[in-house]
Amino acid sequence: xxxxxxDNSVGLVQPQRFHFDQPLTLRSGKALPGYELxxxxxxxxxxxxxxxxxxxxxxxGDHHAAGYHxxxxxxxxWWDTCIGPGKAIDTNRFFVVCxxxxxxxxxxxxxxxxxxxxxxxxxxxxxxxTVRDWVxxxxxxxxxxxxxxxxxxxxxxxxxxxxxxxxxxxxxxLHHAIAIAAAPKLSAQNIAFNEVARQSITxxxxxxxxxxxxxxxxxxxxxxxxxxxxxxxxxxxSAMRAKFGKAFAALEGQTGNxxxxxxTGSLSFGFNVDFEVESYLHYQGEQFSEKFDANTxxxxxxxxxxxxxxxxxxxxxxxxxxESECNFLLISFSTDWRFPPDRSRELVKQLLKADKQVSxxxxxxxxxxxxxxxxxxxxxxxxxAYLGNAHREICxxxx
Numbered sequence: 001x002x003x004x005x006x007d008n009s010v011g012l013v014q015p016q017r018f019h020f021d022q023p024l025t026l027r028s029g030k031a032l033p034g035y036e037l038x039x040x041x042x043x044x045x046x047x048x049x050x051x052x053x054x055x056x057x058x059x060x061g062d063h064h065a066a067g068y069h070x071x072x073x074x075x076x077x078w079w080d081t082c083i084g085p086g087k088a089i090d091t092n093r094f095f096v097v098c099x100x101x102x103x104x105x106x107x108x109x110x111x112x113x114x115x116x117x118x119x120x121x122x123x124x125x126x127x128x129x130t131v132r133d134w135v136x137x138x139x140x141x142x143x144x145x146x147x148x149x150x151x152x153x154x155x156x157x158x159x160x161x162x163x164x165x166x167x168x169x170x171x172x173x174l175h176h177a178i179a180i181a182a183a184p185k186l187s188a189q190n191i192a193f194n195e196v197a198r199q200s201i202t203x204x205x206x207x208x209x210x211x212x213x214x215x216x217x218x219x220x221x222x223x224x225x226x227x228x229x230x231x232x233x234x235x236x237x238s239a240m241r242a243k244f245g246k247a248f249a250a251l252e253g254q255t256g257n258x259x260x261x262x263x264t265g266s267l268s269f270g271f272n273v274d275f276e277v278e279s280y281l282h283y284q285g286e287q288f289s290e291k292f293d294a295n296t297x298x299x300x301x302x303x304x305x306x307x308x309x310x311x312x313x314x315x316x317x318x319x320x321x322x323e324s325e326c327n328f329l330l331i332s333f334s335t336d337w338r339f340p341p342d343r344s345r346e347l348v349k350q351l352l353k354a355d356k357q358v359s360x361x362x363x364x365x366x367x368x369x370x371x372x373x374x375x376x377x378x379x380x381x382x383x384x385a386y387l388g389n390a391h392r393e394i395c396x397x398x399x
Contacts, residue, residue: 006068008084009066009067009068009076009080009084009085010042010043010066010067010083010084010085010091011067011068012067012068012069012070012071013040013042013064013066013067013068013069013077014040014069015038015039015040015063015064015069015107016038016039016040016041017036017037017038017039017107018036018037018039018141018144019034019035019036020034020035020036020037020137020140020144021034022034022140024102024133024136024137024140026127026128026129026130026133027130027132027133028127028128028130030127030128032102032109032127033116034116035102035108035109035137036107036108036109036113037099037100037102037108037109037137037141038062038063038099038100038104038106038107038108039063039097039098039099039100039141040063040064040065040066040067040077040097040098040099041095041096041097041098042065042066042067042083042084042091042095042096043091043092043093043094043095043096044095045095045145045147046095046395049146049147049148050149050151050394050395051093051094051095051151051391051394051395052094052095052096052097052145052147052150052151053089053094053095053096053097053150053151053152053153053154053387054097054098054138054142054150054152054153054154054166054174055079055083055089055096055097055098055154055155055159056098056101056134056138056153056154056155056158056159056160056162056163057078057098057100057101057155057158057159058155058156058157058158058159059157059158059230059297059300059301059304060288060292060297060300061078061159062078062100062104062105062106062107063098063099063100063106063107063108064077064078064098064106065077065078065079065080065083065096065098066079066080066083066084066091066096066098067080067084077098078373079098079373081373081374081375081380082375082380082383083096087380087384088380088381088383088384088387089154089383089387090384090387090388090391093387093388093391093395094151094387094391097141097145099138099141101129101134101137102129102133102134102137103126103129103296103299103300103303104296104300105292105293105296110122110126110293110295110296110299111123111124111126111210111293111295111296111299112213112293112295112296113126120214121213121214122295123210123211123212123213123214123295124209124210124211124295125210126295126299128299128302128303128306129299129303130303130306130307131158131161131162131165131303131306131307132165132169134162134165134303135162135165135166135169135170136169138162138166139170139173142173148173149172149173149174149175150166150173150174150175150176151174151175151176151390151391151394151395152174152175152176152177152178152387152390153166153167153174153176153177153178154178154179154180155178155179155180155182156180156181156182156372156373157180157181157182157338157339157369157372158182158300158303158304159180159182160179160180160181160182160183161179161182161183161304161307163177163178163179163182164177164179164182164184164309164347165307165309167321167324167326167328168309168320168321168323168324171323171324171325171326172325174326175326175327175390175393175394176326176327176328176329176386176387176390177324177326177327177328177329178328178329178331178383178386178387179328179329179330179331179344179347180330180331180332180372181331181332181333181336181338181339181369181371181372182330182339182343182344182347183339183343183344183346183347184308184309184310184317184343184346184347184350185307185308185309185310186304186305186307187343190304190338190339191305193229193230193233194301194302194304194305196229197225197226197227197229197230197297197301198226198297198298198301198302200221200222200223200225200226200229201219201222201223201225201226201294201297201298202219202222202298203222204219204220204221204222204223205219206218206219206220206221206222207219207222207294210294210295210298212294218289218293218294219294220289222294223285223288223289223292223294223297224282224285224286224288224289225285226297227284227285227288227289227292228281228282228284228285231281231284231285232281233337233338233369234338234368234369234370235367235368235369235370236335236336236337236366236367236368236369237335238335238366238367238368239335239366239367239368239370242366309321317347317350318350318351318353318354319354321350321351321354321356322354324354324356327356327357327358327359327390328351328356328357328358328359329358329359329360329361329383329386330344330347330348330358330359330360330361331344331360331361331362331363331372331379331382331383332344332345332360332361332362332363333362333363333365333367333368333369333371333372333379334362334363334364334365335365335366335367335368335371336368336369336371337368337369338368338369339369341362344360344362345360345362348360359386361378361379361382363376363378363379363382364378365379
């Protein structure tokens with residue numbers, strides 16, 4: 001690895017595994033007798049432990065948010081564009097914590113873990129996990145680290161939903177809530193996409209009712225299809241045109257960019273993979289299926305579906321935030337049709353109704369839902385400015 005890559009990141013990082021013996025009662029009524037959380041931290045915790053920031057990951061994320069695990073790593077952590085020295089979430093100022101959520105497949109206790117009661121993989125017997133359960137487990141990690149109050153809790157997509165739950169369930173334990181490309185609950189369309197993805201997995205012959213690990217296989221085709229469906233929803237039409245449009249437009253004498261690049265320059269007139277976008281989706285599905293657990297995918301999408309903070313307050317979302325003490329930063333992206341800006345504006349309206357301090361930024365961006373992971377200047381600069389102000393407010397001028 002060249003020095004420039006190291007200089008522009010938190011460098012080489014080592015995950016830590018935290019074991020918790022205290023049972024965790026879940027929203028479903030079931031309980032985990034004990035569990036482990038895989039965690040990475042970046043930066044240094046200051047003397048009064050006031051500079052800690054929690055990062056909550058989205059559906060396919062994990063604890064590896066920044067830096068590299070080895071000098072041979074080709075890709076850094078999933079939010080390396082925003083976490084590091086001098087970056088928006090500045091590790092010269094903040095002590096940053098990111099964990100793999102319960103039910104994940106990145107090292108925390110989940111379906112691929114061994115069930116102590118049976119001596120076998122949990123598999124489909126791992127209980128349904130909700131956003132509320134994740135936050136409850138994160139509080140225990142917070143206490144283990146000796147942190148009394150987060151300077152900020154931040155996350156995008158499903159991570160943003162965890163941020164909102166933090167503000168509701170533990171209002172006294174965070175100064176700032178930063179929810180990016182998120183929504184107060186899923187639309188019917190989003191639930192439908194998730195169900196199609198789940199059905200593609202569970203109908204795979206290699207699924208074996210979730211016990212595929214005992215058979216030495218995994219539902220590869222189903223997981224590939226689930227990822228392909230999901231990936232389409234993360235991109236905008238503009239993003240697809242930019243990736244896959246120039247060659248076909250030139251071939252047909254078109255001036256428009258339609259996202260129809262051909263792989264070979266000619267049609268096969270069969271059911272082969274003719275277009276670059278098809279090849280791209282196959283590649284994404286293949287890569288994902290090799291590293292992500294199918295039962296985890298089912299759990300994560302169910303957590304998305306179930307999230308609705310208003311359910312305990314007669315459907316009144318503003319009442320859910322009545323006790324929240326933090327300031328809120330909400331960010332949305334113009335071409336995000338999975339969690340469009342009107343969902344963030346809906347949340348702003350309810351927070352204002354609850355008399356909360358809210359900052360809202362809507363970013364013009366062509367990249368769709370995935371924009372929250374990308375180094376879009378206005379977005380990154382706004383996040384940096386907000387957190388810079390938060391650091392001065394909480395910690396003073398000292399780093």
